[in-house]
Amino acid sequence: MPTPNDKEPLRITAEDLAGVIVPVEGPGPAAAPGDAPTAKSYGSINDAADKAPVVADEKGSFLLQGWVYLGAAGLLGAMLGWGLCEPGFLDGNATRWGNLMMIPAIITFMCMGFGVSESIAERSLVKALLRGVLALPLGIILGFIFELVANLIYNLGLAICSQMGVVSYRNPAAWIARGIAWAVFGAAGGTIYGIVGQSFKKAKYGVIGGLLGAGVGGTIFDPIAMATKGGAPSRAVGFALVGIATGIAMGLVENALKDRWLYVTSGPLAGKQFILYKQLSTIGSMQQSDIYLFKDPSILPQHAVVAVSGSRVQLKALGATYVGGNPVSTRVLQDGDLLQIGRYAFRYKERHRT
Numbered sequence: 001m002p003t004p005n006d007k008e009p010l011r012i013t014a015e016d017l018a019g020v021i022v023p024v025e026g027p028g029p030a031a032a033p034g035d036a037p038t039a040k041s042y043g044s045i046n047d048a049a050d051k052a053p054v055v056a057d058e059k060g061s062f063l064l065q066g067w068v069y070l071g072a073a074g075l076l077g078a079m080l081g082w083g084l085c086e087p088g089f090l091d092g093n094a095t096r097w098g099n100l101m102m103i104p105a106i107i108t109f110m111c112m113g114f115g116v117s118e119s120i121a122e123r124s125l126v127k128a129l130l131r132g133v134l135a136l137p138l139g140i141i142l143g144f145i146f147e148l149v150a151n152l153i154y155n156l157g158l159a160i161c162s163q164m165g166v167v168s169y170r171n172p173a174a175w176i177a178r179g180i181a182w183a184v185f186g187a188a189g190g191t192i193y194g195i196v197g198q199s200f201k202k203a204k205y206g207v208i209g210g211l212l213g214a215g216v217g218g219t220i221f222d223p224i225a226m227a228t229k230g231g232a233p234s235r236a237v238g239f240a241l242v243g244i245a246t247g248i249a250m251g252l253v254e255n256a257l258k259d260r261w262l263y264v265t266s267g268p269l270a271g272k273q274f275i276l277y278k279q280l281s282t283i284g285s286m287q288q289s290d291i292y293l294f295k296d297p298s299i300l301p302q303h304a305v306v307a308v309s310g311s312r313v314q315l316k317a318l319g320a321t322y323v324g325g326n327p328v329s330t331r332v333l334q335d336g337d338l339l340q341i342g343r344y345a346f347r348y349k350e351r352h353r354t
Contacts, residue, residue, distance in 0.1 A: 055345040060264070060271020067251025069121045071244045073113030074189070074213075078243025079236070081106030086232055102235075103150075104143035107185050110243055111139030111192040114206070114250065118197070122269065123294060126287035131196040138192050146188040154181035175222045182218025186210025186246040193250065199277035205254040213249025217242030259351045260313060262306075267344035268295055274346075276313065281306045283341065296342040303341055306333075313348070315339065 062068060085105050088098025115135030119128035157177025166173045190210035194203020221238040228234040260276040274281070274291050281290040286301040293299050300319040307314045313333045315323070322340040323331050331337075335350040 055266045055340055055343065057265045057345070058267070058270040062271070064121055064264075064269065064272040065251070066118075066254055066273070067248045069117045070114060070193075070247035070251040072247065073117035074110050074243035074245070074247030074250075075240055076243075077108075077110035077113035078106050078239040081109040082236055082239045086235065089232075089235075091231060103147045103185075104140070106239055106243070107143035107146060107188050108136070108139035110185070110189050110246065111142060112136050114189045114193040114247065115139075115196040117247075122272065122292055124287045124289075124292040127292070130288075135192050135196050138195060139188075142188040142191065146184045150181045150184040153184065154178060157181060169222050170226065175219050178221055179215045179217075179219030182221070182242065183211045183215035185218075185242070186212070186214025186249070189214075189246055190250055197277065202254070202275075202277050205257050206250050208257075209250030209253035210246050212253065213246035214242055216249070217245040260308065261349055262291070262339070262346040263349055265338075265345045265347050267293070267342075269293075269344070276306060276308055279308050281308075293341065293344050296344070299342045299344075313350075 082102065082105075085098040085102035088096045089102060090096050090099060112132060112135045116128040116132045119125075119131055154177060157180055158174065161171070161173045161177055164173065168174070187207045187210050190206025190208070191203055193206035193210075194200065197203075217238075220241060224238045224241065225234040228237060254275070255273075258273075258275045262274045262276065264270050264272045264274070278290065282302055282305055283289060283291040283293065284301050284303040285293055285296070285299045289302065293303070298320070303317070303319040304321050305316045305318070307316065315321070315328065315331045315333055317329050317331075319341070321328055323333075323337050325338075325340075333339075333348045335348065335352070337348040339346040339348060
């Protein structure tokens with residue numbers, strides 16, 4: 001028989017059980033009006049890791065197109081070489097140091113411009129400096145060598161024109177002879193472009209574009225000289241067009257012949273394309289990276305690597321990287337894949353050959 005000191009037994013009624021809420025995984029039926037309020041859901045521990053950052057496509061910058069910055073580099077290089085040597089240049093048959101140095105100087109500074117322009121466009125000043133240090137002496141050497149070769153070709157062309165009865169520089173045959181000879185200057189620029197980019201294929205595309213661009217520029221040089229009555233203005237305009245035509249042609253040829261590339265759809269480099277020339281291309285916040293990503297503290301110095309082996313292109317992630325919205329550590333890339341690293345997004349593209 002219970003005493004007054006005994007505690008009251010715990011009683012659970014049907015009403016108490018009805019008020020207990022048991023969490024259930026997965027979607028459940030929608031709560032009806034008047035039902036008891038449900039507990040807040042804060043997600044699972046894996047939600048943050050599985051969720052890709054939302055990165056919207058951005059309009060690409062016109063200035064990050066290859067033919068634009070290479071054209072600008074050719075123009076500035078040609079103008080710098082001309083500007084330094086024009087004070088020492090004499091018209092007619094007289095010769096001063098400017099006459100001897102102008103063409104090599106123009107070739108040198110064009111080569112240097114092509115070598116550093118891509119790094120400047122990518123805002124990698126360290127890489128631009130390293131490439132400039134390499135491009136300058138190579139440009140000087142190739143400047144004199146390629147001028148010698150161009151003069152031999154030009155004199156041969158004039159001799160052929162003379163045999164054909166051409167005796168005036170106003171004859172288009174003479175213009176073509178100069179264009180063929182000066183195409184050699186563009187080949188020098190394309191060679192340097194490939195050397196500093198550490199890619200034979202890049203050099204090949206650069207040489208093809210350089211030959212075409214400088215050939216066109218050289219062909220219109222004499223007509224420009226006639227239109228401007230000769231002298232310094234004609235040389236300034238003529239060499240400017242040679243430089244810009246060479247750079248634009250290099251960029252257009254490279255774009256037309258590329259086979260695998262990453263196109264930046266979001267981030268500070270939106271509109272830039274990174275052609276995958278090398279077997280291993282590094283991606284990270286270190287300026288020497290092949291794909292330098294800046295203004296994002298979440299990106300590691302070496303964040304990812306893209307390896308090209310035959311027809312296989314594999315991404316290896318060392319930091320948080322997403323493909324198609326899903327986190328990856330390794331991934332064989334397929335045409336159209338969307339990569340996300342921090343605030344940057346890339347579309348992987350392949351050229352399908354028939």
